[in-house]
Amino acid sequence: MANDPTFQLYGYWGSMATYRVRVALILKNIPVNEIPINLGTDEQLTPTFLSVNPEAAVPALIEMGQPPITQSIAILEYLDERYPEPPLLPKDLRGRARVRSLAALIASDTHPLIAPRVRKYLTTRGAFDDAASRDWTSHWLCRGLTAMEARLAGDPNTGIFCHGDQVTIADVCLTSLLVIAKLFKFESPNAPTVNRIVARCELLEAFARANPKHQAGATI
C-alpha cells in the first residue's frame, strides 16, 4: 500500500455511517485522507458537497479519478470485494446472508430513524420538544438492540463476535450504534450479548482508532 492515500473519505466525526467505513479501512490497512463535512453547520447542503453526493449525506468514498461511492454498506461491500483480507463477510452463502441481515437490522431499520436530519424534522416541523425527541431516539434504539439481542443470544452461529470468531460487517454496524448511543448518552436496553460483542470489538485497535471522539472536529 502506498503512503500517499488513493482514497479520500468525506465524513463527519459524529456520524455512525462514517465510523463504519473508518473501521473497515483501518482493519484492511487502507490509507485514507478524511475530509470533514460539518453536519452541525449543514455543510452537507453546500453545492460543493452536493456535487459529491446529491443525497447530502456522509460518508462518500473517493478513489483517485473515480466517481464517489456513497452509502456505508455499499462501501463496506466494495472494500471487501476489492481488498478481501481480512474478510468482513463469511465465505458460506447462508453465513453471508445472516451477517448481511444483522447489519441491515442496524443500518436500515434502526440508524436512519435516529439520524440528525430526522431528529431535526421532528423538533421543527414535528413540534417535538427535547424530551419527545429523546423518547423517539430511545424507542428506536431499544427496538433495534432488543431485536439484535434476541437474534444473537439464541443462535449457535454467534461467537466471540456476531458471527463466529471473526469481525464482520454485522459487528461494525452494531458497534457503530452503541458507540453513538454512549456518546450522546441515549438510554439503551439490557442486552448482554450485544454488550459483550461490542466490548470485545472496542478492544480492537481499528474500532478504538475510528472512535468519534478521536476525530477532527469532535466536540464531545
Next chain:
Amino acid sequence: MANDPTFQLYGYWGSMATYRVRVALILKNIPVNEIPINLGTDEQLTPTFLSVNPEAAVPALIEMGQPPITQSIAILEYLDERYPEPPLLPKDLRGRARVRSLAALIASDTHPLIAPRVRKYLTTRGAFDDAASRDWTSHWLCRGLTAMEARLAGDPNTGIFCHGDQVTIADVCLTSLLVIAKLFKFESPNAPTVNRIVARCELLEAFARANPKHQAGATI
C-alpha cells in the same frame, strides 16, 4: 426447479420489502409459497411470528429445514449468490458498488422512515394528525426520489434501467417505493428519469405479478 417449492416467504401484500423479494424470486424463476402475515392486525407481533423473526418484520424467507433469512437486501443478495441467473448485480466492482448504493438510498435512507410502524408511532405517541403524517411521508419520499433522480439523470451508467440495460437490485428497490407511493396516493416529485425507469420495470412480468394489488389479502 421442482414443482414443490423449497422456499416459503412470510410477507404482506402491502409491504415494499416483501415486494422486492417477490420480484427477485419471479425473475429467477424460483417457486415459493407466500404466507401472509397481516401487518394490519399486528400479526407480526404474535409469538408464532416472533419465533420466525424477533424483529417483528416481513419479509422472512425460509428454505426447507434452514433458519429464516430476514431483511430484503440480505435476501436479494442471497438469492443472487445462490441462483446467479439472471444476475441482479453487475459483474464489475464499481458497478456493484453503484447499484448497492442506489438500492440503499431507497432501502436504508427512505423506506424505513415511512414504514407503518413509524407512522403508527407518529400518530399515537407523536400526536401527529392525519395531515402531519402525510406530510412526513411525502417529505421523505420526495427527499429520496429527488436524490435518486439527481444521481441517475446525470450519470452515463444509467441506461434503460438504473444501471445499464439489465434489471438490478437498484431497480427492484426503486420500483418498490413508487409502487407503494402510487397505491397509497402519496405525493411524489417530478422525477423524469426515475419515472421512466419504473415504467419500464412495470412492463416486465415479474414486476407486474409481484404488484401488491394482486396479492392475497390486498384491500386496495
